[in-house]
Amino acid sequence: MKVVSLSTRHSVAPVATSEEAALLRALARDDEQAFAEIYQRYWDELHAHACRKLDCPHEAEEVVQDLFVALWNKRHSAPLIQQLNAYLFTALKYRVIDCLRAQAVRQAHAAAPPTHAADCGTEETVAVADLAAALAASLRRMPNHARAVFQLSRLEHRTVPEIAAHLHVSPKTVEYHLARSLRLLRGCLREFMVSVLLLAMLNA
CATH class of the missing domain: 1.10.10.10 (Winged helix-like DNA-binding domain superfamily/Winged helix DNA-binding domain)
Structure with a gap:
């Protein structure tokens, strides 16, 4: 599924547990509007957090896009998620770590003697x-x-x-x-x- 950036974004506000649960149940039923709502609510804060950790907006955007693609691919198990905010930021943490490791490998290759x-x-x-x-x-x-x-x-x-x-x-x-x-x-x-x-x- 291709993730399309939404034209209107706003900062994440506290979401009631019942509202999150309803969104996750809808997501599990392949509801694209529920996915778009989650995407719109959390994109900005996730992207800003990834930018602070990676110091590269382009890589941060790729990491967050990959996170949302993974969420859509696992949508049928979405009702098992206890707290959406915690789930997304935990998943983002591991993707940021993987990206930092890849950066370190690239830097090591660049610094290695060519011979x-x-x-x-x-x-x-x-x-x-x-x-x-x-x-x-x-x-x-x-x-x-x-x-x-x-x-x-x-x-x-x-x-x-x-x-x-x-x-x-x-x-x-x-x-x-x-x-x-x-x-x-x-x-x-x-x-x-x-x-x-x-x-x-x-x-x-």
């Missing part, structure tokens, strides 16, 4: 592949509940209440499994980094 550009590219590709494999292995080693909570939290960017509703468990249970999954992940990745450092020392 080693090809070698660095090859090494980086191998390192990324190795890290992806380590992450996949770490996920496979997690208990089922911890893995499900981790994927919903870190890969789908859902909040604790949303995960609790989705899995039919209490928020405390979600927090427990999330802490457990992160602890297991840190342990597995620590092993991976030790192996990488040893290999680097041997090849030095």
Whole structure:
């Protein structure tokens, strides 16, 4: 779906829970007017926040547009959203982090000596592949509940209440499994980094 900028925008005002819930139910029924209303209410504040973090209006606009496209694509699960404001800004936070990482990678490439550009590219590709494999292995080693909570939290960017509703468990249970999954992940990745450092020392 193509997101078209609306001609009239205004700052976000507090929205009653019942009104938000009605908008989200309408969105789940493919109501484009409900989507347009959410877009109009939240665009300015989301874009301003992204601009402050990214210091680039163009990239900030792309990030926010991507966020709204994702909201439309997941519209059928919209009624599970507890607080629309919190949901949108949490999703924006993770997209901003991804964008900052991409900026850092571009800057690192630009600063790299040109004579080693090809070698660095090859090494980086191998390192990324190795890290992806380590992450996949770490996920496979997690208990089922911890893995499900981790994927919903870190890969789908859902909040604790949303995960609790989705899995039919209490928020405390979600927090427990999330802490457990992160602890297991840190342990597995620590092993991976030790192996990488040893290999680097041997090849030095």
